[in-house]
Ligand code: NDP
């Protein structure tokens with residue numbers, strides 16, 4: 484294979500999906516993961532029929548350590564030469580204060596955004612270290628820079644992504660492995676629909692009166708980071724809609 488290999492977690496929707504579309508057109512073969520198998524298969528068929536890209540799909544729940552490790556370790560040897568790991572799979576569940584939030588929502592966010600990211604990174608980094616090459620891009624959030632009311636645990640998980648990435652950057656420095664984080668503001672994907680447990684009306688209200696970022700905006704940012712020369716690393720990139728100045732300040736019309 485003379486294409487590079489990128490592993491994208493959470494490629495069935497939103498940012499991960501758009502990143503798969505863009506990297507397929509930019510000389511990457513892709514390992515795509517997610518729980519929704521049918522979506523993975525449809526995306527694989529779409530990409531293989533529209534580009535030279537080879538696709539491997541892995542269908543597992545990133546919250547489950549044994550399943551995550553088994554799926555990743557099942558990758559054929561030639562696919563283990565992963566150049567790029569995009570830690571994207573994640574969610575917000577609920578929007579409520581600590582005294583009344585649903586504890587299961589907390590478990591889901593911590594297990595996905597923090598523990599799932601760690602299980603994946605723990606499995607893939609030894610392969611990168613062996614080759615003394617690689618680039619890990621993790622999707623943090625404006626919620627990893629600020630904390631807002633009713634978002635304590637989501638904000639906590641995204642602060643954790645930022646903190647873990649900072650330490651990883653130092654740990655992986657001797658091996659020439661780049662570590663980057665992207666912290667987006669509001670991106671219109673399935674994110675709010677998931678946060679509000681399928682309530683489409685509440686989800687749509689999040690993006691009322693302003694133009695949010697799109698999954699494609701973040702995919703293009705990922706490609707920008709990946710296409711810097713070997714001596715350049717983008718450590719951390721904060722990207723916001725023009726109409727958003729903080730986690731809570733929007734210019735809505
Ligand atoms: P989407 O809901 O559109 O996509 C989330 C992706 O994560 C899906 O492919 C989903 O796949 C996957 N995923 C979620 N839970 C699991 C799980 N347990 N196991 C495996 N895969 C899982 O949201 P976004 O594209 O917006 O979110 C991508 C990342 O960007 C997240 O980490 C999010 O926190 C972050 N982010 C989003 C922002 C936004 O405003 N949208 C802003 C800042 C950061 P499936 O359901 O098929 O398993």
Ligand code: 8X3
Pocket residue numbers: 623624625626634637667668669670730
């Ligand atoms: C998603 C953006 O502001 O809802 O990470 O936390 S926000």
